[in-house]
Amino acid sequence: MGLMSNKVLLLAVLTAVLLFVGTVWQWPRLARLTWWTVIARVGLLLATQVTLFAAIGLAANQAFGFYASWADLFGKETGQGVVVDHAGRTAGQLKVVDTQRVEGGGRDPRAAGQIQEIDVNGRTTRIASPAYVYLPPEYFDPAQKMRTFPAAVVLTGYPGTARSLVDKLDYPRVARELAADGRMRPMILVMMRPTVAPPRDTECVDVPGGPQTESFFAKDLPEAVTAHYRVARGPGSWGVIGDSTGGYCALKLALHHPRVYAAGAGLSAYYKAPTDATTGDLFQGDRTRRNEADLRWFIKHRPAPDTSLLVTSSKVGESNYKATLKFIDKVKATNRTRISSIILESGGHNFNTWRREIPPTLEWISGRLGGPIPDGV
Structure with missing residues (x-):
């Protein structure tokens, strides 16, 4: 049973309840001051507390999507990361591994759209990463089979799971409903986490001698998706959205690669790449790389x-x-970069806050990709 399984959570809760009831029931029998009764009391209390905290931790992990699997939790995830070699393969190395319907929609993708689980292999960076792609209902309309669509990369925080963007933050459902109401254009969403070399947090940096994460998102990912799906190829076809670490990455990608990403939205973002135990040395003493990863420095010192x-x-x-x-x-002081904001009166660094910000964010980014929104879409 997987870490995110409801069965695992239910088992932990039942075990904690049974241990609590058993402790209360057996406590009178263990009241005597002998070495084995003391050990038994300590053991019961310890087991009850451990299972209680495990149940709370599992529930929190399901709610916020910190870790996707047991291997991810214990830092032993090796299934994805840097691929050894892809020499000789063509551009657009993307494989669809599963499909599913959009929550709240029917089974017919022409009515509700479709979510596809994919594996992406970077042609130049040799990075491999899973992702989820949302395709709007219009994508499956035979009358629109030649139509192309703008696309947006949607990134989680760290450690995060791509699945949380589908299940917890409901990006596909929200996008479908907004488009149906005429509040945004139909768009393709590529949902994934920025942790493409787990368990390391690379902060979307091209690490010297390490994962070329920024290049993966700036070049390989758009190239692979555009080769497989009907993504518009003109200027302003791509945007990027993220929360927390993903928000920092979204802003940095839009600033560093404006010809690729015409718009970037950072929900609860920070503005400078941290250095800690999860990141390691991202810059290898390269002052220029370090400075350019500081978005405030970049705005001030670069065109x-x-x-x-x-x-x-x-x-x-x-x-x-x-x-x-x-x-x-700082951005307002420039003469080219445009800045917008959503400032709530209150809201923590969590999914509930981001759910309040996602609908206006999707509307905002839709209005900045691919020209004006056509009537009736």
Whole structure:
């Protein structure tokens, strides 16, 4: 049974309840002061607390999607990461491994769209990563079989799971409903986590001698998706959205690669790549790389890119509020980069806050990709 399985959570809860009841029931029999009764009391209390905390941890992991599997939890995930070699293969190395319907929609993809689970292999970076692709209902309409669509990469935080973007944050369902209401254009969403070399947090950086994560998102991923799906190829066809670490990556990709990403939205983003036990040494002493990974430094010292940015925060509950206001001021001082914001009165660094920000974010990014929204879509 997997870490995210409801059966595992139910088993942990039942075990904790049974141990609690058993402890209460057996306590009078263990009241005597002998060595074995003391050991038994300590053992029962310890077992009850361990199972209780395990149940709470499993519930929190299901709610927030911190770890996808037991191997991921214990830092032993090796199924995805840097692929040894892809020499000789053609561009667009993408394989569909499963399909599923959109929550709240019917089985017919022409009415509700479809979610496809894919594996992407980077042609130049040799990075492999799983992802989920949302295809809108219009994609399956025979009358629109020649139509192309704008696309947006959607990134989780760290460690995060791509599945949480589908199950917890409901990006496909929200996108379908907004498009049906005429509030956004039908779009393709490529949902994944920025952790493409787990368990390392590469912060979407091209690590010297390590994973070329920024290049994967800036070149390999759009290339592979465009080769497989009907993604528009003109300027302004791609956008990127992310929360937390994914939000930092989204803003950085839009700033560093404006010809690829015409818009980037950072929900609860920070503005400088951290260095800690999860990241390791990302820059290998390269001061230029370190500086350019600081988005505030980049805005001040590099030519302003022609791209659109959206940042979000909360006056109460988010630690990035003051940094976000400063970032907005720095971007406003440029003459090319455009900045928008969503500032809530209150809201923590969590899924509930991001669910409140996702609908306006999708509307915002839709309005900045591929020209004006056609009537009736």
